[in-house]
Amino acid sequence: MSVTVLTALSHAWEGRMVEIVDRLPGIAVGRRCVDLADLLAAAAAGHGDVALVSADLRGLDRDALAHLGAHGVAVVGASPDGDEEQERRLRQLGVQRHVHLATPGEDLVESLTVHAAAGVAVASGPQQTWPGQDPPTAPVALVTDSTPPPVAPAEAVRGRVIAVWGPTGAPGRSTVAVNLASELAAAGAPTVLIDLDTYGAAVAQLLSVLDEAPGLASAARASELGTLDLMGLARLAVEVSPRFRVLTGIPTPNRWPEIRPAAVEQIIDLSRSLGAFVVLDLGFAIEDDEELSYDTAAPRRNAATLSGLAEADDLLLVGSADPVGLQRMVRAVQGVGQVASPTPRPVVNRLRASSVGADPRRRVEESLARFAGVEGITFLPEDRAATDAALLAGMTLAECDPDSELRRAIAQLAGTFSGVVAPARRASGRVLRRRRP
Template sequence: MSVGVLCAVRGTAESIIVQAVEGTGGRLSVTRRCADLTELLAAAEAGLGRIAVVSVDLDLLDRESVDVLHRAGVTVVGVGDPSRPWLADRMRAYGVDVLTDAPADEAGADELVLGALAALERPASTGPRPEGPAPEQPVVAPREVDGAVVAVWGPTGAPGRTTVAVNLAAELAAASGTTLLVDADTYGGSVAQVVGLLDEAPGLAAAARAAAQGTLDLHHLARLAPVLAPDLRVLSGVSRADRWPELPASSLDAVWSVARGLARWTVVDCGFCLESDEVLTFDTRAPQRNGATISALEAADVVVVVGAADPVGIQRLVRGLGELTDLGLGTTRVVVVNRVRASVAGPRPGEAVAGALARYAGVTDAHLVPDDRPALDAALLDARTLREAVPGSPARRALAGVAARVDAIVRSAVDVAALAAR
């Protein structure tokens, strides 16, 4: 059966490519010659083709649209302009499967077709394809990954995700290297306020826009993330909850990749909700409000799961752990129970919390953070971390223990990977 090809190529190269496709003896067939990106995406989502040949300068083409094509099961072939090599670099950042110069003759078009067929036969993925050399065409090379991503997540009910994320980032920065603190909460991001930054800072939304256009690199990300303390940078979130569409998951996937090269640790403060909006899922191109959280959890090397130490908070934590498991997220976890106090958990609050988690969630190694309200209030009042404001706080010591645990987990994983590579 012939494989459908969607062609959205500008200039004289289009007719050369169409002729080459039709000359494959029935293996390929041009099913739609698209005038613009809207028509291309509509044809892909309608299942009219499995290969899309696209000009690198097609209007409105960005990482999100390439991701839409991938989700529709379409292999993307980028056709570049040798006189404008920066467009080819941008297409690599978008995650195209094959990138080649616009053919000037029949031989060049035949090579493009062979490269497209080879890419089609490789295993499909849900995002930008793995990069590496191919005999027919150059494919995008893999990015070296240095740093680790730590997602801080917790169920609804304000269990203290932001407090844990901010102080965990501060402890990691002080103990084991450069750290980037990111606010990816699309419901009530407050990292900027907690650490004393202006709401107007462009932050993560600007990074996501640059990633969507394929222009985000280490220098750009560093400019967007001001230095808060030695070895600690902050990438602030959206200033209003209604700006959540500015954080599409496909763009954030690229942000996490660049962040790994910028900092030893990337600590992401996530929103609470993991649900997929049932209305929006009818339109595969509609933005997903919880996509930012799911993107961070999927990228994370370690997920720090935060719950509150009261009967309602423990119940939500147990259910949240089950939800993460059902969704296949956060397989490597560190459980943190926040605000542990006798007034709500009994005379031995630590034992009560530990017993409940062991019984109902099978968690036997949770980190318990005591409810040190005076210290937390003092830190919030001065817009500083516990390490800076009240270094002797019991809550700060507990969170330093969480940082040490996260560091040990990542180091162990690196050691195992190094042994496996030998």
Template sequence: MSLPLLTAVTPQYEAQLTSKLGSSSVVHVVRRCADLAELLGASAAGVGRVAVVSADLRGLDRGAVQDLIDRDVLVLGVHRPDDEADERMLRRWGVRVVLPADAAQPELDAGLLALISTDPTGSAPHGAEVDHAGAGDPVQGAGTTERARHSPSEQEGLSQARGRFPTEDVGEKAPGDTGAGGHGFGHDRTGDGLPGDGQTGVPGQGGADRPHDQGQVVVVWGPVGSPGRTTVAVNLAAEAAEPADPVMLVDLDTYGAAVAQVLAVLDEAPGVAAAARAADKGTLDRSTLTGCAPEVSPGLRVLTGMPRPDRWTELREHALQDVLAQCAATVTLTVVDIGFCLEADEELSFDTTAPRRNGAALAALEVADQVVVVGSADPVALQRLVRGLDQLAAVTSAPTTVVVNRLRPGAVGKDPGRRVREALRRFANVDDVVLVDEDQVGLDAAVLAGRTLREARPGSPARTGLRELAGRVTGRELAPRRGRGRQRRTADV
């Protein structure tokens, strides 16, 4: 029995392509979808197991392809003949097998067989012979070969065409390309003149698997309230940043993004939204990313967050993971400021494919190498911190570093450092804590100037804890404190 197939192809090639697909012994056409919405609806209803989409289909993007893949639908992409740009775009969106729309019948059948050989469910159509020895057939995964029974002339055509479709794409890929369903952390970095090329992250950290030459992603999170997540994230990135060892600061707080205001970056559009749109279109690369992220001080670039909370729907999880993957391929350290809420709120509704308000935070935690957990040094905030650590453990297994901000005797009594450590050891079983002293005057002056503590108040007592945190995150000894910075803030790249 052949597999049921859906088509969603622009009219120019639909009739010709559908006729060839109808003659295939591998699949049979069950519906010709007029648009993307019909295709997604049919796939959600379980009508088809294979979908053929054209690169110029209106509304098609990485998110739509990922939705099909998540529903166990095998996706075959077609593009206009000799259109290499569309071919590369489909591959960036996660389409493993891509063909020109005018492909001959043997080539089309070979592409379908190659696609089916990647099926994780193992469902092959009737008449396909599976050889797990994998003896040299080009259409293969890790030792798996699919061979359909055809006439001798068809077999000859298939043999000539199969070499084009390795199960694992090995052709040219754009920086940060993710493959099907991945987050893109598996690609090497290539130099393009950016400072810090060839540097490595801290070895042995948790999070997503990636080569040693990929930068690390550090997520800064804290429970509800105002424990100082943004303050810690901004100054952590600033302390770690050097012209020869750059850092990317990403604002993914979908409730109250504030990095742009803290650093006085007056951009016309949020950088993270622009980067996410580029990832959805398959055009996100190094130059695009750096164009979205202005350099606010030597070695520190910022992807600003959404200026209005109601624009959270623009930040889809798959696109953000691509953005973070490109950040990791571009700089040695990416610091991500996320919102407080970690609830998977879409589980409360029937629409399990709906965008998630907290999807940005959850996507960042999914690929995090380290998580910095921020609490404040007062009884209410410490209680929230203890409960928040339990909540965080259910979301990520990445190593965590606990930071207690705004340490002061007025809130917890004499010897506040000892009292905070004892409370966290007793109620949260946390022995190692980074303490950041209260310096409201210094922080107010820094925010007023639109600068970091390192630039505006290098002698601030709060910098002692922040520099200790930066040293732990980077795994290197930081340079001695410098004098007052004189860099002029600019949003120009």
């Protein structure tokens, strides 16, 4: 195959690399880009198949690499002499293949052609990670044709991602997300809660975590710079109780441009190794606002929610049990079906007879089955006293009022994921105290 290469390299040795690449069979240098903006423009215009970049390219970050990949341009790192520091920097950004001036010609051809084909595959559309089955929740032993050794190596356990999403109108997304994560952790499963709501992040307030504590914004910034790793994420995710970590959201909504989709994807991917469950508290808006902008490379406010939905293994669609909330829920079922996301599992919150009439469970089931075609609804009762007390204390329901009807309903919901039976009602219980960060 014929491969066109775009270069964005240090001026000190770019000429030598271009001369070497241009002599390779089936390889041609299509454009020598002077900076990152020139490279992104050339990629968007379809002028190349592979980009050769150096670690000192100013402005190069994870979001820029995602932009190149979205236009079918694979990225190969380059350095003058195989510098390990430059290679490490590019690997942290996600560039896995590297060449230098002394790389043999046949290796150069292989690197450029293989990655060009990979770039075309990425641009052709998203690939389902786990076709036809759920992601594994236990280590998978490596199998060979020969007799296996006494102890077979195993792949790392990957945490399950549960997205909590719902339409506008404050149906209780954050309350459900916080208490679901708390119950999963209480069941013995290390759990990470990530606040990805770019319109009204509330997890920090619900759990009495200081807004000034480093959280999602710090993790996203480190991801963009290529310095975020598992240990770094663990330091940023506050441990509010045993086995329960929280990555707080952006303190003010106007900081949403800092949360780029490529960074969100890496944060979620690393969180899978940090906990058995990863719970995402998502914002309400899922419109692809990129379509409303002339600059298609501009930041998108809804990208964090859309990325969270695309990365999730399970989706809880939270709606409120009142006429307006149910109407919004019906439309939300239709809307979320238009974006990359798992099949939604409906959760009707604040169930009460005063808002929908006698026998509220039956009425809601009939309405959603008729207008949205959904079944298997999880109902969460209205329990204003318990939620108010928990909000005032900055605690979870399990800490503040473990015997409340709402707490036990959420514990049963968590049990469907963890396999742990919800605790029985008890006369009294010890209240846990929040560990301050």
